[in-house]
Amino acid sequence: MPPAADEGPPYELYAIRYAHRDVSVRGEHFYGHDPGCQDPCPIDYYVWAAVSESDVVVVDAGFTEETAERRGDRHYLRSPVETLAALGVDAGRVGHLVLSHLHYDHTGHMADFPAARIVVQRAELAFWTGPHAHRGKHPHLANPDDVAFLVRENFAGRVTQPDGDHEVLPGVGVHHVGGHTPGLQVVRVRTAAGHAVVASDASHFYANIEGDRPYGIVTCLPAMYDAFDRVRALADSAELIVAGHDPLVLDRYPAVPGLEGYAVRVA
Numbered sequence: 001m002p003p004a005a006d007e008g009p010p011y012e013l014y015a016i017r018y019a020h021r022d023v024s025v026r027g028e029h030f031y032g033h034d035p036g037c038q039d040p041c042p043i044d045y046y047v048w049a050a051v052s053e054s055d056v057v058v059v060d061a062g063f064t065e066e067t068a069e070r071r072g073d074r075h076y077l078r079s080p081v082e083t084l085a086a087l088g089v090d091a092g093r094v095g096h097l098v099l100s101h102l103h104y105d106h107t108g109h110m111a112d113f114p115a116a117r118i119v120v121q122r123a124e125l126a127f128w129t130g131p132h133a134h135r136g137k138h139p140h141l142a143n144p145d146d147v148a149f150l151v152r153e154n155f156a157g158r159v160t161q162p163d164g165d166h167e168v169l170p171g172v173g174v175h176h177v178g179g180h181t182p183g184l185q186v187v188r189v190r191t192a193a194g195h196a197v198v199a200s201d202a203s204h205f206y207a208n209i210e211g212d213r214p215y216g217i218v219t220c221l222p223a224m225y226d227a228f229d230r231v232r233a234l235a236d237s238a239e240l241i242v243a244g245h246d247p248l249v250l251d252r253y254p255a256v257p258g259l260e261g262y263a264v265r266v267a
């Protein structure tokens with residue numbers, strides 16, 4: 001059943017920038033690109049918030065300052081929870097926390113949302129609790145403490161695990177795309193400007209989806225191409241597609257007054 005995303009009041013959608021990494025280079029970010037390419041390719045880290053008169057859905061939980069220090073190279077601006085508060089959103093009262101996927105930079109602040117129902121695709125949780133999580137680069141890409149946190153919360157009945165498309169609330173739906181991770185999901189939000197899509201890591205940079213160029217971390221390449229098509233089909237216009245890690249997000253959307261460099265309003 002397709003999500004009934006057209007009912008209910010529209011949401012305001014915000015992208016919240018909480019960290020930045022200057023030293024990254026192009027060769028590490030684009031699939032099939034010369035791995036030795038040293039062209040600079042700065043990357044930003046975001047969470048997103050969809051806010052209506054009655055509800056807040058937060059998409060992703062960032063990483064913590066401790067994680068930034070442990071991993072090095074990452075410039076932590078400030079906790080996304082603080083910026084949410086500046087937007088009038090009390091993390092402790094947020095009703096839904098959607099996790100696009102379980103890479104470490106999307107799961108760090110889950111404990112700051114104690115009232116939230118957590119929404120993660122079944123395939124994603126299965127992957128990170130399954131036989132492949134320890135192989136290759138995967139252990140570096142997720143935080144086992146965060147995965148353990150989710151397992152505990154699942155035992156407490158607080159985790160919704162859709163297997164595909166799912167309506168979180170009228171006007172907010174998740175859509176399984178995979179590609180970058182097995183259970184990657186994107187989030188479609190009904191705004192006053194039309195349906196926007198938080199692509200998260202389905203398109204780290206606009207150059208991925210706009211240039212049909214997959215990102216460098218891939219679990220299924222055909223699914224990654226299909227994800228580009230799905231995101232385009234779900235969004236009412238190209239302007240309403242929000243890339244997951246692109247510094248251009250700050251240029252493409254207006255800053256929230258007083259939160260320049262920290263938050264933009266997508267629609």
Ligand SMILES: [Zn+2]
Pocket residue numbers: 101103180201
């Ligand atoms: Zn990722």
